[in-house]
Amino acid sequence: MFPLVLPRKLWLLLPMLWCCQTSLAELKVRVRLEDGQITEESLQADSDRDCIYLEFRKADGTFITYLADFKQEVKIFRILILGELERGQSQFQGLCFITQLQSNEIIPSESMAKLRQKNPHTVRQAEEMRGTESLQMEVAVNFTKGIQLSSHLHNICSEAKEAIYTRQEDVRAWLKKGVDGSMFEILPQSNSLPVLHPCKLCSQDWKPCICSYRLSLEWIPCSLKYCKNRDSSGKTTSYKCGIRSCQKGYSFHFYVPQKQLCLWDEET
Numbered sequence: 001m002f003p004l005v006l007p008r009k010l011w012l013l014l015p016m017l018w019c020c021q022t023s024l025a026e027l028k029v030r031v032r033l034e035d036g037q038i039t040e041e042s043l044q045a046d047s048d049r050d051c052i053y054l055e056f057r058k059a060d061g062t063f064i065t066y067l068a069d070f071k072q073e074v075k076i077f078r079i080l081i082l083g084e085l086e087r088g089q090s091q092f093q094g095l096c097f098i099t100q101l102q103s104n105e106i107i108p109s110e111s112m113a114k115l116r117q118k119n120p121h122t123v124r125q126a127e128e129m130r131g132t133e134s135l136q137m138e139v140a141v142n143f144t145k146g147i148q149l150s151s152h153l154h155n156i157c158s159e160a161k162e163a164i165y166t167r168q169e170d171v172r173a174w175l176k177k178g179v180d181g182s183m184f185e186i187l188p189q190s191n192s193l194p195v196l197h198p199c200k201l202c203s204q205d206w207k208p209c210i211c212s213y214r215l216s217l218e219w220i221p222c223s224l225k226y227c228k229n230r231d232s233s234g235k236t237t238s239y240k241c242g243i244r245s246c247q248k249g250y251s252f253h254f255y256v257p258q259k260q261l262c263l264w265d266e267e268t
């Protein structure tokens, strides 16, 4: 049983039905987060802009957005963390991580737009566990100029203007494509002098340190499934008949000028 089905006939019909409607489609999927809480994941596909938004809220109020921008082959993670007012933080703190989109991470936006779900109340569990990827986000991206990387950056990262990070290997790939290098600023690294420690080992709130943020996407439609069909002449043809779902974790490591900007790193 596929947890989600692409009705065969609809699959063929929809492109015609949709010509005069909006290209936005939303799917809401119930998932269990790592802490055991159940939340609703919203998956929005925009086939005109060729992108997919995945969003959910954690029990502590943290709001996570994952955007796959197929046009510019990048993905953006935005994390909005509720601040601790009594520790002098603002109401919420935004983080943005931008990196290259790989080809097997998520299905194309036009397939996503056609996904339908049989039992919307079922709590979904991914079929494939893809582990946790560790990302060294050693470069800051200038918010104003960063629009070159993705036309969505200004919309998504407006609450994280001072906290947009990427990796050195992404920067190298983008420079080859001809993006303006002046938008990047290499940040102090863990092996630079004076030595920077992980924030959770640092006892003073005003000291710079290397902060970590870990998140997990519990349910992503990561690839298409194909079924076979035999026609009257005996010839077999294959058609898209569903999706395969994946779970994937991301662990981001990045420089902060003060430990205060990384308070969540204490408990773990």
Ligand SMILES: *[C@@H]1O[C@H](CO)[C@@H](O)[C@H](O)[C@H]1NC(C)=O
Pocket (backbone or CB within 6 Å): 142, 143, 144, 145
């Ligand atoms: C980002 O780029 C804009 C436009 O060039 C510039 O005005 C601004 O000072 C830059 N911001 C930082 C933090 O360097």
